[in-house]
Amino acid sequence: MNPIRLALVGLGKIARDQHLPAIAATEGIDLVAVASRNARLDGVAHFATLADLLASGEAIDAVALCTPPQGRHDLAAQALMAGKHVLLEKPPGATVSELGPLVAAAQASGRTLFATWHSRFAPAVEPARAFLAEVAPRGVRVTWKEDVRVWHPGQRWIWEPGGLGVFDPAINALSILTAILPRPVFVTGAELSFPSNCAAPIAATVAFADADGLKVQADLDFLQTGPQSWDIEVDTDRGTLLLAKGGAELSLDGQVLSAQPEAEYRNIYRRFVELVQTGGSDVDLAPLQLVADAFLLGRRLDVAPFHD
Template identity: 75%
Template sequence: MSPIRLALVGLGKIARDQHLPAIAATEGIELVAIASRNAALDGLPHFTTLEALLASDVAFDAVALCTPPQGRREQAALALSAGKHVLLEKPPGATVSEIGPLIETAREHGLTLFATWHSRFAPAVEPARALLAKRHINTVTITWKEDVRVWHPGQDWIFAPGGLGVFDPAINALSILTRILPHPVFVTGAELAFPANRAAPIAATVEMADSNNIPIRADLDFLQTGPQSWDIRVETDAGAVVLSGGGARLTQDGVVLSDAPEAEYAGIYKHFTGLIEAGQSDVDLSPLALVADAFLLGRRVTVDAFDY
């Protein structure tokens, strides 16, 4: 079978750090073009917009959209209407409601739409899911704290409306949470800390529960210095189950059950090629819905202005 010819839209930090090496390492997919306003890649056709790429004579089958979420719906709709399969970086869009029409368009055209949650492909996530399916869960605590100046240097879009602020990284935790817990999760309350000069929160606490009323708390911070924290601790009838390192490591009462090298984006592209071959889509909006609900229920507090 011929490889899937992929065009990458948006060539920023996440595309260079994660997408390019994962594409190169994945059988059955080949990068054939770049569409980016600010960057190009030696040896590949380059266009400043997706519209220009679609109007060219470059043959391709699919696009990976790595642009900020605020404009992703328009790009996805354009690509699907042109008969291209679409991979969406996380979050899949700036709102929950804008994704529904994309799902319908993909279905009508017989195309694949894949809303990626890269943290679900971390090596310890599926072992954690299997372990927790056999345990009685008492409480869940999420600690997701990182330094925005390190991971998103100068990226003002992340604090613009639709950029999600601290929820841009924290949605990774929510994507893991909604994968490993056996029952649906919903938000019960939140406090969101907005810098005086920004339109998205820089820190937050979110209270949640599942359908069995298990209490879940998330402590989120975008100004963490020193060691970064990407941890989910689940207290169970058999002790503490801890996913650390963003889902890379799983322990139970301090005993290591899983600890493997990170390969999240390789997993994403393997899954994407499999979806295309099977004629299927994969669009789970539950992590984005939790973020939207945190904004709906959250009490807003104003904190010091933030500048890079």
């Protein structure tokens, strides 16, 4: 089977840091074009916009959308209408409801739509899921704290409506949480701290529960300096399960159960190739739904303005 001819739409930090090396390392897919107003890639066909690319007649089979979530729906719709497979960076869109029409369009056109959650492909996530499938969780604490000035320097879109603010990184935790717990959780309360000059929160605490009364507490912060915290602790009858470093390491009461090299984006592209080859799609909206519900139920707290 010929490799999938891929176009990358958006060539910012995440595309350069993660997508380009992952594509280069994945069999069955080749990068043949880039659509970006502000950046080019040597040796790869360049277009200012996706519309220009699609109108050019450049031979592509699929697009990976690495643009900010605002406006991503229109790009995905264009690509699907043109008969291309679509990979969506996380979060898959700026709203939950905009994804339904894309799912329907993919089904109608027989094309793949893949809403990626890269943290689910961290090496210790599946071992954590398997453990909790046999050992019931008794309580969960999520601590997701990082420095926005390090990870999103100068990216103003993250503070605009639809940019999610602290939930841009925290949705990674929610993608893991919804993958490893044996039952779905729902939001029961939240406090969201909004800088006076931003339309998205810079910190939050969120409470969740499941139908059996399991309690989950999340502490989220985008102003963490020094060591960064990407941890999920789960109390069980066998001890405390710790999924640390964003899903890279798993331990039980300090004893390491799993620690392997990071390969999240390589696994994403392997999955995309598999979906395209088998004619499938993969669109799970649970993490984005939890964020939307936190905005619905959350009590707003006004805090100091944020400046890069």
